[in-house]
Amino acid sequence: MFVLKKVHYKDILSINELTLPEKKVSCIIGESGSGKTTLLKLLNQLISHDGGEIWFQNHLIEKWDPITLRRNVVMVPQTPVITSESIRENLNLGATMSDQSPKDDEELKNVLEFMKLDKNLNQNADNLSSGEKQRLSLARVMLMDPSVFLLDEPSSALDEDLEDLIISKFIDYAVNKNKTVIMVTHSKKIGQKQSDVLINIDNGKAVIKKGGNQEWRLE
Numbered sequence: 032m033f034v035l036k037k038v039h040y041k042d043i044l045s046i047n048e049l050t051l052p053e054k055k056v057s058c059i060i061g062e063s064g065s066g067k068t069t070l071l072k073l074l075n076q077l078i079s080h081d082g083g084e085i086w087f088q089n090h091l092i093e094k095w096d097p098i099t100l101r102r103n104v105v106m107v108p109q110t111p112v113i114t115s116e117s118i119r120e121n122l123n124l125g126a127t128m129s130d131q132s133p134k135d136d137e138e139l140k141n142v143l144e145f146m147k148l149d150k151n152l153n154q155n156a157d158n159l160s161s162g163e164k165q166r167l168s169l170a171r172v173m174l175m176d177p178s179v180f181l182l183d184e185p186s187s188a189l190d191e192d193l194e195d196l197i198i199s200k201f202i203d204y205a206v207n208k209n210k211t212v213i214m215v216t217h218s219k220k221i222g223q224k225q226s227d228v229l230i231n232i233d234n235g236k237a238v239i240k241k242g243g244n245q246e247w248r249l250e
């Protein structure tokens with residue numbers, strides 16, 4: 032799915048070779064400031080690499096139309112973007128921004144329930160807690176139905192038990208729908224448990240800690 036060869040970005044990231052396989056869960060761990068978010072941003076071209084090659088589905092990433100790319104490869108940022116509108120409007124934000132029709136209330140309620148958010152669709156999303164906003168943000172991208180989810184510490188505001196539950200539910204959903212998940216997590220435990228491939232970013236360099244089968248790797 033994604034293949035990186037000799038990719039560098041400023042003096043922040045320098046990745047010799049990395050394959051992030053399709054329909055698998057890749058988890059990225061590493062110290063604060065090591066370059067994890069930078070790597071995710073390169074994968075949907077929110078930023079552009081300075082050198083090397085990034086391939087997405089056998090095409091160089093810069094050859095993709097950026098809008099098409101970001102509809103296929105959707106990012107959940109570390110701090111969710113929540114507008115001062117109802118939960119309904121916030122849930123529909125991703126879909127409408129990618130020219131999909133708004134979902135009906137039944138579907139919105141289902142996805143809220145799935146994310147363990149017992150809230151009224153008419154409620155203003157401003158008042159939600161940080162952890163509730165993160166779950167709303169995950170529910171929103173589920174409705175967008177992209178092929179790749181880039182998740183940047185999507186559960187950092189949840190307590191350990193809820194974090195485990197929500198991430199497990201999200202990964203189950205993604206695996207059942209044959210999605211690709213690339214998730215930055217502060218939790219080594221979650222990284223170890225949920226990943227097919229576990230990558231440690233150490234000072235801008237990628238080291239595979241688990242997975243990375245031969246067929247996923249480059250020569």
Ligand SMILES: Nc1ncnc2c1ncn2[C@@H]1O[C@H](COP(=O)(O)OP(=O)(O)OP(=O)(O)O)[C@@H](O)[C@H]1O
Nearest residue numbers: 041043061062063064065066067068069070109232
């Ligand atoms: N556009 C930029 N220009 C210059 N420096 C940047 C830029 N973006 C990020 N950095 C720096 O690059 C380093 C890596 O940042 P990044 O956000 O990728 O780290 P991270 O591993 O995701 O950290 P955290 O776990 O704290 O979120 C940091 O030192 C950051 O300050």
